[in-house]
Amino acid sequence: MPDFSIGVDLGGTNLRIAAVSGEGDLLEKITLPTKLVLGRDHVIKEMCDAIQHLSVKCTGSGKFFGVGIGVPGLMDVQTGVVRKAANLPGWENYPVRAEIGRRLGLQKNKAQVILDNDARVAALGEQWLGAARGVENMAILTLGTGIGGGIVLGGKIWHGMNGMAGEFGHVTIEPEGPACGCGNRGCAEQYASAGAIVRMAREAIARGEAPGLAQAAASDAEFGAKAICDLAMAGDEHGQRIFGSVGRALGILLADVVNVLNLEMFVIGGGVASAWDAFAPSMLAELRERSVVYAETAPDDPLGRQFLVKEEDAQVESEDRKQGKTIITRALLGSDAGLYGAARMPVLTG
């Protein structure tokens, strides 16, 4: 067996554990349901059993770098304590890393356990093996129920002073916009997350403005961002208007972040990113209009290709990058970004 590490993606629905070689090859993967209702200790025990199983199975002539874990919440990366985790009841202020280290007996063989926020970890995954492969300085926006974010500088996660950098979802778009759970108003999350898309659709339905959406909502028990995107792509005017708003908000957000950081690449991931065709045109137009830095560095045809998906696109992108162009593109790894990024963490510090 080669050198390897173990990555864990602790999601609200699934707990995924993978052994990954130092070169980024998947050696073995375990997927379990995350049984949050059985309590924190149960989840940690199942996680540790799976880690143990994989580490025994993969141990051979190669080095074991350790375990990286992506957590849906704010982590104190130094101490390995979960600071805030709305979707993990009972985990806040719990010394997760110490407990996992104890259960795995890892102190003995010096392999390490590293925990970090799931969006930051996904940034690292896309930077290592996905859309931003070979890009030293990049950021990711993860458009899910909320909006997560992560920044990679010099090939490493940029944590900021308290491990809280990359909160793109709470950048202000409209100072007097809808109230956000974070305390601010008009955050990006209120315009471009799956939650926001459904809210905007329900508001349009309530105003009696959107018959197509109303019909879909009445007939589809699981009416959500995906259904609204399908309607927009099929030509529904109100669905298109909603995704136009999503694109506008993302364009304003990206303009701010491009102006501040002037990074090589910005990757858009998460479930809503699958509606790329519905929001990307307005996003890129808004970005170009609003960011002087992007206007100076935009590729000639930012929309006309899916970077790295096709061979010829990869070549165009590589040319653009040599010329110092700012690339805005879709994530490539889907939910595996978190798994690979998690596995990458102990390699970087090992």
Added chain:
Amino acid sequence: MPDFSIGVDLGGTNLRIAAVSGEGDLLEKITLPTKLVLGRDHVIKEMCDAIQHLSVKCTGSGKFFGVGIGVPGLMDVQTGVVRKAANLPGWENYPVRAEIGRRLGLQKNKAQVILDNDARVAALGEQWLGAARGVENMAILTLGTGIGGGIVLGGKIWHGMNGMAGEFGHVTIEPEGPACGCGNRGCAEQYASAGAIVRMAREAIARGEAPGLAQAAASDAEFGAKAICDLAMAGDEHGQRIFGSVGRALGILLADVVNVLNLEMFVIGGGVASAWDAFAPSMLAELRERSVVYAETAPDDPLGRQFLVKEEDAQVESEDRKQGKTIITRALLGSDAGLYGAARMPVLTG
């Protein structure tokens, strides 16, 4: 003589050249008027004569690190070419560094010439010897005619891919706000620069709303941001309202940047910063309301002291920093920040 470098602050009004020791002691300073009307070559010649004079005078047993120059425009730091400089007619796309190196004959003794944007250079100055002394990761907002910005990460200027990072002045505050010269609408620069303050005052006067401001404008040929600040501090309601808007815009801007970067310190400099007492209360209140990261990391009493000005304040600040608090404070070095920061650049790379 000790090890030293030469810093140049190329301003629209003054050209200042200083020899500074590696420890940050000012050895000698020359201030000249910047005779832009006599053309680029004249200014470069005067600059080079002064650099030559100081380098000969200070050369002794110590090492000469080279020359750093802060330029009011967008620089290509790699090539030493000025990309955009609205206030330096004839300088755009001119290879300034090569020309200065040629005139100084610096290739021969291997000392180097480094040019960078003036706001980025000021960030480095404040980080080396000013308000952010000893702070590895910080940013500066320079509130002048426009708004400049600079980011220091790990003790070095963060340039971004094309040397354009730190454009805080063009972060969007109100998406449908006043048009900005950069192409965007509602940029921070349209609410919190000296230019914006005067514009807001003239708008209020034109609406017949602000008798105190109208009287001052009529009687003062040099009616400007300073006069409006004086009126606000003396209790004029409309002057206070304008600085309330300044504070609100800065609070929104800082909330965005704190959420994205989670840096240890944000320094406010430039001429408008001298109106600190007029805008800081609304700025800090807005910031706390809008940034979840700041709310988690704010010092107990962010307004009640001027950091590092008094001994006891320095102690409080040092305690706050140990506890991972986010410090928002005033610049300390004034226009010398650019001079010291410029002198610092060749030391860091030398």
